[in-house]
Amino acid sequence: MTITDNKFSRRVILQGAGAVALVGLGNMSFALPAFAAANDKYPEAAFKQKSDADAIKALYGKTAETSDKIKLDAPEIAENGAVVPVSVTTTLADVSSISFLVAENPIALVASYRIPAGTVPSVANRIKMAKTSKVTVLVEAGGKLYSADKEVKVTVGGCGG
Amino acid sequence: MASTIRVRATNNGDITEVQALIQHPMDSGFVKDSKGEIIPAHFIQQLTFEYDGKPVFSADWGGGISKDPYVKFAFKGGKKGDELKVSWVDNKGATDSTTAKIG
Numbered sequence: 001m002t003i004t005d006n007k008f009s010r011r012v013i014l015q016g017a018g019a020v021a022l023v024g025l026g027n028m029s030f031a032l033p034a035f036a037a038a039n040d041k042y043p044e045a046a047f048k049q050k051s052d053a054d055a056i057k058a059l060y061g062k063t064a065e066t067s068d069k070i071k072l073d074a075p076e077i078a079e080n081g082a083v084v085p086v087s088v089t090t091t092l093a094d095v096s097s098i099s100f101l102v103a104e105n106p107i108a109l110v111a112s113y114r115i116p117a118g119t120v121p122s123v124a125n126r127i128k129m130a131k132t133s134k135v136t137v138l139v140e141a142g143g144k145l146y147s148a149d150k151e152v153k154v155t156v157g158g159c160g161g
Numbered sequence: 162m163a164s165t166i167r168v169r170a171t172n173n174g175d176i177t178e179v180q181a182l183i184q185h186p187m188d189s190g191f192v193k194d195s196k197g198e199i200i201p202a203h204f205i206q207q208l209t210f211e212y213d214g215k216p217v218f219s220a221d222w223g224g225g226i227s228k229d230p231y232v233k234f235a236f237k238g239g240k241k242g243d244e245l246k247v248s249w250v251d252n253k254g255a256t257d258s259t260t261a262k263i264g
Binding site: 040042043047082083087102106109111113114115116119122123124125126127128130 | 215235
């Protein structure tokens with residue numbers, strides 16, 4: 001299995017800076033209408049909250065109940081807080097979004113994923129952790145909010161430079 | 162400049178599994194450099210995957226996502242040979258996009 005590269009990449013390198021500028025403009029005109037059409041506004045306020053409780057309030061405006069139908073997969077101990085692999089799957093129905101929070105990070109909210117109908121409610125990503133913390137995953141399903149969390153020990157923090 | 166996005170999309174019958182790896186510093190704005198100066202925030206805010214003209218997955222990210230971000234998800238449907246469009250925009254307004262063939 002090969003990983004697909006942008007097919008323009010070689011030509012761009014050959015043609016140099018002028019081509020880079022053109023390709024950059026092209027990308028922009030493509031990308032922006034796509035976001036507008038999907039009505040996907042970036043939740044700026046939620047990404048400014050320091051605590052996980054405030055971030056949840058800003059993002060969803062409601063509180064979550066814990067659910068055993070959410071399986072959060074994160075390491076017990078993360079040797080490198082800069083790269084902590086975290087994934088989640090759930091058997092909840094009608095999932096519309098999945099979000100990850102790290103309570104002890106300077107900004108608690110790490111990521112929020114929109115799950116349209118037809119997309120499997122399962123996400124894997126890699127997050128930063130400043131120090132040992134509770135990692136929370138929120139799943140919005142059928143208009144209600146559910147959560148699961150796990151304590152992850154960090155031996156070297158991810159925000160210390 | 163080569164594309165910052167590498168995507169692998171594999172259809173196994175009912176489901177298309179997608180993995181993406183993006184080159185980006187993902188600076189949170191909380192880290193100091195060796196001179197003790199804050200490295201300004203520079204991170205991808207939105208990442209969107211589109212298939213057949215519709216979004217199948219989109220991410221809102223903060224600075225807490227690791228450098229050179231990786232994400233994996235799956236959606237129902239998707240035909241071998243069809244294209245999946247991927248695009249991102251960061252907090253400085255920079256964007257990149259690419260298309261990958263579903264294999």
